[in-house]
Each structure stands twice: as C-alpha cells, then as structure tokens.
Amino acid sequence: MPRLILSFAFRWALGIAVWSTLLSLLLFAFVYWQTAAFMQNELAQVLRHEARYAAREPAKAVNRIETWISEDLHSVHFAGLFGADGTRLAGNLDARPADLPLDGEVHRIGAQVAIAGRRLNEELWSAAVALSDGSIVVVAHDTDEIDRAKATVIRALGLALVPTLAFSILGGLLLAGRAKRRLASTEAAVARVMRGDLRQRLPVGDAGDEFDRLARDVNGMLDEIERLVEEVRGVGDAVAHDLRTPLTRLRLRLERGRDQARDLDELREAVDQGLAWIDQTLEMVTAVLRIGEIEHGRRCAAFAPVDLGLVASEAAELFEPLAEDKGIVLAMEVDGGMPPVEGDRSLIFEAVSNLLDNAIKFTPPGGKVKVGLIYRDGKAVIFIEDTGSGIAASERDQVFKRFYRAERARQTQGNGLGLGLVAAIAKLHGFSLTVVDGIDGGCRFELGCQMAAGHLDATQYSCALPVVEATEKVDPTTSNLLQEVEHGIAKYQWQMRAPIQRTRTDPNTGWDLNDSKPVDLQGQQAPNQNDGSSKR
Amino acid sequence: MDRVARLLLIEDDAATAEEVLGDLRGRGHEVAWAATGPDGATAARSGPWDAIILDRMLPGLEGLALLRDLRGAGNRTPALVLSALGDVDERIRGLRAGGDDYLGKPFVLGELAARIEALLRRPTDTRETVLRVGSLELDLVAGNGRRGLRNLDLLPRELKLLEYLMRRPGQVVTRAMMFEEVWNYRFAPKSNLIDVHVGRLRRKLEVEGEPILIHNVRGEGFTLTPDA
Numbered sequence: 178m179p180r181l182i183l184s185f186a187f188r189w190a191l192g193i194a195v196w197s198t199l200l201s202l203l204l205f206a207f208v209y210w211q212t213a214a215f216m217q218n219e220l221a222q223v224l225r226h227e228a229r230y231a232a233r234e235p236a237k238a239v240n241r242i243e244t245w246i247s248e249d250l251h252s253v254h255f256a257g258l259f260g261a262d263g264t265r266l267a268g269n270l271d272a273r274p275a276d277l278p279l280d281g282e283v284h285r286i287g288a289q290v291a292i293a294g295r296r297l298n299e300e301l302w303s304a305a306v307a308l309s310d311g312s313i314v315v316v317a318h319d320t321d322e323i324d325r326a327k328a329t330v331i332r333a334l335g336l337a338l339v340p341t342l343a344f345s346i347l348g349g350l351l352l353a354g355r356a357k358r359r360l361a362s363t364e365a366a367v368a369r370v371m372r373g374d375l376r377q378r379l380p381v382g383d384a385g386d387e388f389d390r391l392a393r394d395v396n397g398m399l400d401e402i403e404r405l406v407e408e409v410r411g412v413g414d415a416v417a418h419d420l421r422t423p424l425t426r427l428r429l430r431l432e433r434g435r436d437q438a439r440d441l442d443e444l445r446e447a448v449d450q451g452l453a454w455i456d457q458t459l460e461m462v463t464a465v466l467r468i469g470e471i472e473h474g475r476r477c478a479a480f481a482p483v484d485l486g487l488v489a490s491e492a493a494e495l496f497e498p499l500a501e502d503k504g505i506v507l508a509m510e511v512d513g514g515m516p517p518v519e520g521d522r523s524l525i526f527e528a529v530s531n532l533l534d535n536a537i538k539f540t541p542p543g544g545k546v547k548v549g550l551i552y553r554d555g556k557a558v559i560f561i562e563d564t565g566s567g568i569a570a571s572e573r574d575q576v577f578k579r580f581y582r583a584e585r586a587r588q589t590q591g592n593g594l595g596l597g598l599v600a601a602i603a604k605l606h607g608f609s610l611t612v613v614d615g616i617d618g619g620c621r622f623e624l625g626c627q628m629a630a631g632h633l634d635a636t637q638y639s640c641a642l643p644v645v646e647a648t649e650k651v652d653p654t655t656s657n658l659l660q661e662v663e664h665g666i667a668k669y670q671w672q673m674r675a676p677i678q679r680t681r682t683d684p685n686t687g688w689d690l691n692d693s694k695p696v697d698l699q700g701q702q703a704p705n706q707n708d709g710s711s712k713r
Numbered sequence: 714m715d716r717v718a719r720l721l722l723i724e725d726d727a728a729t730a731e732e733v734l735g736d737l738r739g740r741g742h743e744v745a746w747a748a749t750g751p752d753g754a755t756a757a758r759s760g761p762w763d764a765i766i767l768d769r770m771l772p773g774l775e776g777l778a779l780l781r782d783l784r785g786a787g788n789r790t791p792a793l794v795l796s797a798l799g800d801v802d803e804r805i806r807g808l809r810a811g812g813d814d815y816l817g818k819p820f821v822l823g824e825l826a827a828r829i830e831a832l833l834r835r836p837t838d839t840r841e842t843v844l845r846v847g848s849l850e851l852d853l854v855a856g857n858g859r860r861g862l863r864n865l866d867l868l869p870r871e872l873k874l875l876e877y878l879m880r881r882p883g884q885v886v887t888r889a890m891m892f893e894e895v896w897n898y899r900f901a902p903k904s905n906l907i908d909v910h911v912g913r914l915r916r917k918l919e920v921e922g923e924p925i926l927i928h929n930v931r932g933e934g935f936t937l938t939p940d941a
Binding site for chain 1: 900906
C-alpha cells in the first residue's frame with residue numbers, strides 16, 4: 178500500500194481528482210451566488226414597486242393591497258394598511274412590524290400573519306411606506322421560495338459532487354495507469370541497460386509526444402554511449418595487444434640472450450635490444466596516457482597567445498636536418514603579420530612536430546615536404562604537405578581515429594598514436610584538422626585555427642572544453658592500468674640496465690666516459706628505425 | 714665529480730628507491746634514503762645535503778608541502794621533484810613550490826643522474842660572453858665559434874646548442890634536457906631528432922681526425938669533453 182501511495186500515478190490521480198472537485202465547488206458557489214442574488218433582486222423590485230404604487234394614491238391603497246393579496250396563489254403575498262395609530266385598516270398582516278423602517282426599501286423581518294384564518298409567524302421580505310394621510314402601507318413576500326431555491330441548488334451541488342469526484346479519480350487512474358504502463362516498459366529497458374546491456378533501447382511509440390521524444394533522445398544518448406564504450410574497449414584491447422607483442426618479443430630475446438650469450442658483450446647486446454624495445458613500448462604507453470591527459474583538458478590553464486608562424490618555423494627548423502639526411506627538401510611558406518591565437522605553445526608545437534615527422538617518414542628520398550601558415554576564410558591554417566604515398570580518400574576519416582585503424586598502421590613504424598595525439602590537441606584548442614590531397618599524390622594536413630573578428634582580444638578565445646566523446650576515451654581504469662604498466666616496465670628497465678652499468682663503473686669516480694665508445698650518431702639510431710616505414 | 718656528493722632521496726616506493734640508490738651510489742654519490750614525508754622532512758633539515766630528490770606523493774606529508782616548508786625555513790638545497798604527474802601544469806606547480814627541476818615518472822635512471830649532476834654543478838658564471846673549453850672558443854656577443862684557429866660556421870641553433878654544452882663541460886646532458894633548454898619545448902621528441910642536430914654540430918666541430926669533443930653516452934645523452 179505505501180508503494181501505491183508513493184507511486185507517481187496514484188498521486189497524480191488523487192491530485193487531479195482533488196483539483197477537479199475544487200473547481201466544481203467553485204463553479205457551484207458562483208452559480209449559487211448569482212442565482213440567489215438575482216431572485217432576491219427581482220423580488221425586491223416588485224415589493225418596492227408595489228409599496229410606492231400604493232403610496233402614490235392613498236385613496237386606492239386598500240385596493241392595491243387587496244389586489245396584491247388576491248394575485249397570490251401560494252399564500253406568499255402579504256400586505257397591510259395601518260392607521261397612524263397602528264390599527265389595521267386592511268390586509269392580511271396582523272400588525273405593523275415595529276422595527277421595519279418606513280423607507281420603502283426591502284428588509285427581511287419576522288411578522289405575525291394571517292393565512293387562511295390561522296395566525297403564523299413568518300419570515301418576510303417586506304417594504305413599508307408612510308402615506309400622505311399618515312397611514313402606513315406594508316407590502317411583504319414570503320422568504321420560503323428563495324430559501325427553497327437556495328436549498329435546491331445546494332442539494333444539486335451535493336448530489337453532483339460525488340459522481341464528479343468519482344469520475345475524476347477514475348479518469349486520473351486511467352491516465353496514470355496508461356503512463357505507468359509506458360513507464361514500466363521504459364523502466365524495464367533502463368534496468369537492462371543498467372545491468373550492462375548497452376544494446377537495449379527504450380520503446381518509442383508513434384504518438385510523437387513528449388514522452389516519445391524523450392525516449393528517442395535517450396536512445397540517441399545510448400547510441401553514443403555504446404559507441405564510446407566500444408571505443409574504450411577498443412582502446413583497452415589495442416593497448417593490451419600492443420603491450421603483449423613487444424613484451425613477448427622482449428621475453429624471447431632476453432631468454433635467448435641469457436642462455437646463449439658467450440660473453441658480456443653479447444649479453445649486453447641482448448639487453449640493449451631489450452631496452453630499445455622497452456623504450457618503444459613505454460613510448461606507446463606514454464602516448465596513450467598523454468592523449469588521455471590532453472583530452473581531459475587539464476591543460477587549458479596554460480593557454481596564452483601563441484605566434485603560429487614562429488611555432489611553424491621552429492618546428493621546420495627542428496626537422497630540417499632530419500629531412501636533409503633523408504634527401505628531402507623541407508620548404509617553408511609562412512604568411513607574415515598573422516595575429517597570435519590563444520593556445521598552448523608547446524602542444525601546438527608538438528602537433529606540428531608530429532605531422533612533420535609523419536610527412537618526413539612517409540616521403541621517399543628526393544621528395545619534398547612543405548610546412549606553412551596561410552590565412553584563409555578567417556582562419557589561420559597551418560599546413561604540412563608532402564610528396565609521399567598519400568592517403569586514400571576512403572581512409573582519410575579513419576586516420577585520426579586512433580586504435581581502430583591502428584592494427585595495420587601499428588605493424589609499421591611507430592605506434593600509430595601520433596595522429597591521435599594531433600587530433601586530441603586540435604580538439605582541445607577547437608582547431609579543425611583535415612587531410613586533403615597534397616602535391617604529386619602526397620597528402621596535406623591542415624590545422625585550421627579560427628580567429629575571432631577582432632582577433633586581438635584574448636578574452637574572445639575560450640578553451641574548447643572537452644566533449645564527452647573526448648573525455649571518456651581513455652577511461653580511468655585503463656589509465657591507471659597503463660600507469661601501473663608504465664612504472665613496472667620502467668623499474669624493470671632500471672634493473673636490467675643497472676648491473677651492467679655497475680660492472681663497469683668505478684665507485685669513486687662515477688662512470689668512465691672513455692669506456693663508452695663514441696658511436697656513430699646515425700648508425701646509433703634506435704633499432705626500431707628499421708622496422709619498416711613504407712606504408713601509412 | 715671532484716668530491717663525493719651527499720644526496721637525500723625521499724621516496725616511498727622501496728623498489729624505485731632501491732634502483733635509484735643503486736644507480737646513484739654506483740656513480741659515486743653518497744645517498745641517504747627516507748621513505749616517508751615526515752622522515753624526509755627531518756632528514757632534509759638535518760643536512761647539509763648537496764641535493765635532495767623527492768617524490769611528490771609521500772605518505773604523511775606531501776612532497777611539495779615538504780619542499781615549501783623547507784624553502785620557507787630558508788633551506789636552499791637544490792631539489793629535484795619526482796612525480797607520476799608528468800603534466801606541464803604539475804611541473805609548474807612543482808617548480809613554484811621551490812623545486813629546481815622536475816622529472817616525470819617513469820624516467821630513465823640516466824636522465825635522473827644527469828639532472829642531479831646538472832643541479833650539483835650549476836653553471837658558475839652565466840654572464841660570461843666568451844666561453845672556452847679546451848681548444849673550443851665561443852664568442853656569444855659576436856656569435857661565432859672557433860676551434861683552435863679554425864672558424865666554425867655555426868647556425869643560430871647550433872650556436873645555442875654549443876653554448877649549452879660548453880657551459881657544462883664534462884657533464885652528461887640528456888636529449889630531453891637539451892630539448893628543454895635549447896629549443897625551449899617540453900615533450901619527448903623522437904629520440905633521433907636531437908641526435909641529428911648534435912651530429913651536425915659534431916661534423917662542424919670535429920673534422921679530419923681532430924680529437925672527438927662531443928661523446929655519446931649510451932642510453933643517457935651527450936657530453937662535451939675538453940680536448941686539451
């Protein structure tokens with residue numbers, strides 16, 4: 178029972194019933210008030226008229242009174258003509274009501290009357306007027322008629338109230354029941370969603386009412402959540418896969434190194450190879466965590482005006498030697514006089530660096546990479562263009578979606594997270610990120626930085642708040658897990674490195690630099706450079 | 714190092730501490746270890762230490778609070794803050810609290826050692842405009858360098874890179890340190906990127922059988938050693 182009382186439907190039904198009853202009562206009160214007042218006015222009018230009529234011609238007063246009394250079929254008309262001394266001259270009133278003022282107005286008063294020879298005390302509506310000859314005429318009417326009418330109205334009200342109340346409750350219950358049935362099916366669906374079945378959808382009727390619209394909206398939300406959860410799951414799977422592959426490889430290499438190394442150098446070589454792989458793995462884990470960190474938007478605080486031209490040229494300068502070593506021409510095209518945009522200088526630099534690094538990686542020797550900043554349609558556009566193998570049009574939407582497309586890309590160089598990081602940085606800043614055709618079949622990445630109309634006012638730029646899509650991609654669990662992994666790997670790395678280092682260090686002088694043979698810088702580039710770099 | 718440096722490590726994770734202790738002791742430093750915030754604070758005050766390495770998340774007393782107390786009490790011992798919070802904002806917070814350097818976890822031991830070394834040997838006189846290391850001479854005002862009698866034709870960035878190395882002769886500098894100080898950006902660059910820049914500089918410094926000046930320290934970074 179308390180559940181019934183608590184239920185939304187019951188409370189609504191009760192509420193509706195009480196409300197409609199109140200409204201009926203009000204309506205009745207109004208009708209009653211209007212009817213009673215009308216009848217009373219009508220009667221008063223008649224009485225006033227009769228009294229004055231009799232007063233106008235004292236000689237015929239007796240006649241008028243007689244007529245007034247004789248017109249009466251129900252014994253409700255009363256009148257009397259009294260001499261100045263109070264004696265009754267005519268009429269069916271025994272005596273002049275003592276406290277009736279002689280003002281010709283209608284008053285309710287008790288009087289002694291004679292009806293069919295009997296003496297009765299009656300409540301009367303009466304008016305009295307003094308005639309010019311000193312006598313007084315009183316005209317009266319019984320109050321019963323009006324009182325009965327009033328009583329009838331009130332009884333009607335009482336009789337009508339019960340069915341009204343009953344029907345309102347019934348109607349309320351019916352409506353509430355219908356709502357409750359809809360709610361119940363929705364509730365069931367929501368319960369299934371809560372149990373983790375994200376494929377469940379709320380039932381949508383064809384009425385197109387608010388309830389249906391709400392259900393449709395919730396379904397849309399569920400679609401989005403399902404997509405995000407799938408993505409997070411994808412991230413988790415991809416990360417786990419990416420960890421397992423190098424760790425397995427590492428394990429095998431170390432095992433082989435330990436069993437088969439014939440001298441310290443060979444052992445060291447195995448360990449070095451292992452360390453390189455660990456670094457690669459750590460890099461991937463760091464990248465995933467970093468994307469999460471950027472997407473959580475913790476860095477908006479560091480926003481300040483950034484000179485994009487300077488960032489682009491510094492990035493170009495940083496990569497110029499790398500390009501030159503590979504026989505690639507790195508060209509610059511920066512429009513001057515561009516106003517600064519609000520952002521995180523270091524992050525924008527990182528994004529441009531990643532794009533440049535990719536461009537150089539995927540451009541064959543003899544090719545060309547161009548980096549620049551142009552002004553177009555109210556936007557400052559940083560572009561990085563190459564003559565590499567390009568990206569098929571069908572794949573262009575996919576390249577920024579990390580982890581999903583990653584499978585193939587991660588088989589090649591790097592971890593496939595570079596563009597994901599760029600996309601996260603772009604999103605944080607509210608920049609657009611697109612890829613179009615470049616020169617000679619290559620591709621061209623564009624970072625479009627919207628500039629406000631009066632672009633010097635820094636307050637016009639607001640930090641693009643991360644949307645749900647972004648914030649949830651690397652969920653806390655994955656994040657924590659990754660941090661654990663990261664630390665675990667790092668510790669292991671120290672342990673691997675330490676004994677070997679210690680064997681060749683003199684505790685008094687620190688380490689001996691002459692022992693570390695100068696290595697050819699190019700040749701020394703990490704072994705993962707050779708893992709292949711042909712396909713994007 | 715000319716003398717043994719006394720270092721204090723405040724770190725609650727025993728495994729991490731063990732590795733750091735082993736590495737730094739292996740490099741000839743004398744290292745004491747405190748595992749909690751309050752212990753660390755007591756140890757730090759009972760110095761003198763040449764440098765303090767402290768973790769941010771410590772039981773009992775947060776690392777930055779400890780550091781703030783220490784600085785508030787007038788203790789100026791160089792401090793390196795370790796943290797799993799690698800975020801730039803966190804770094805700024807760490808430096809504001811009085812840290813001299815900040816290293817995000819996980820880190821490579823060589824990176825930590827190099828940064829400690831850098832803290833221990835703060836460049837003596839940064840106002841100097843002519844730097845000399847062995848046969849190398851760098852005139853910062855004129856913007857040119859010489860090795861012996863040979864003029865080095867250096868690009869602006871190479872000049873800055875050489876200046877950075879020459880201010881730290883014999884000291885290992887890591888790629889990250891160079892990227893932070895010479896390029897003034899803060900993220901992990903592709904490992905070979907800095908190498909390519911150093912390689913270019915080396916080709917200008919070391920020609921035709923001249924003694925090598927810039928050495929690669931495997932797994933750690935580079936060091937500039939005087940040739941004479």
